[in-house]
Amino acid sequence: MSYLQWTENLSVGVPRMDEHHKRLVNLINLLFEAMSGDATSAVDTVLNDLLDYTRYHFAEEEKLLAVCGYPELEEHQAIHRAMVKEVLEMRQRYLGNPASVPASEALDFLSKWLMRHIIGKDLRYSSHVGDHPLDDSSPGS
Template sequence: MLAWEHGYKIGQWEMDAEHLILFSLLNQLDININADLAEECVHDVLTALDAYIDYHFAHEEALMKAWGYPGLDQHAALHHQFMVEISRLRQSIDSEDILRGALKVRGFVLEWLLNHIMETDVEYARFIAEKAKKTSA
């Protein structure tokens, strides 16, 4: 099971809550894989994960746009690259063992999500916090 750590918080409560939900979906995928329910449940969890990632990325990009974040285009490009890779991995599940495919998706999403949160999301969160401080002063 993946443990959400305080250090993963970026300081934007809505985004932190959404990141926690993404972790929960990855944990659900783990549970299904470990309980040998891959055949029955993995597609459902992956579909839910895809839908929530779409929602999260749109919400995150809208937040950046609302605050005038100058790195929005680059950030959105990273989101797009992620979705392209997820699509490729999802297609590979149909051509190989579902368990192996689910493990690949899980590994990719977890690694990408942690790196993205800790390296990229903290940048826009810092920008928003600074701008909010200036506008409230």
């Protein structure tokens, strides 16, 4: 099973958002590693990290889109909310019965979950946000 990879064609043209996406790719890979082992608690820890970081990234991305007056912001926010729900559901299913969520299935699901969103939705804001002066000036990025 190959790991998920961030490649240049996924760049939204905003370095800070690209860094966030790379971190999400890493967390999905960590989750796959944890699920390939036997420790349910390790999986839950990584799943929670993934959820936390996803929420953080979505909030930061939405702030950026709001500042830039992105016309599809509301739709984008709704999609983000639905995506968090999908991972929460997977977490519930996993905690209920770890065997019901095999590592390969989780990796497959999450790679589509992330890649489809970046390619189908995040790339759409690329031309709109452009070289916005606020992009890389926020502290703690």
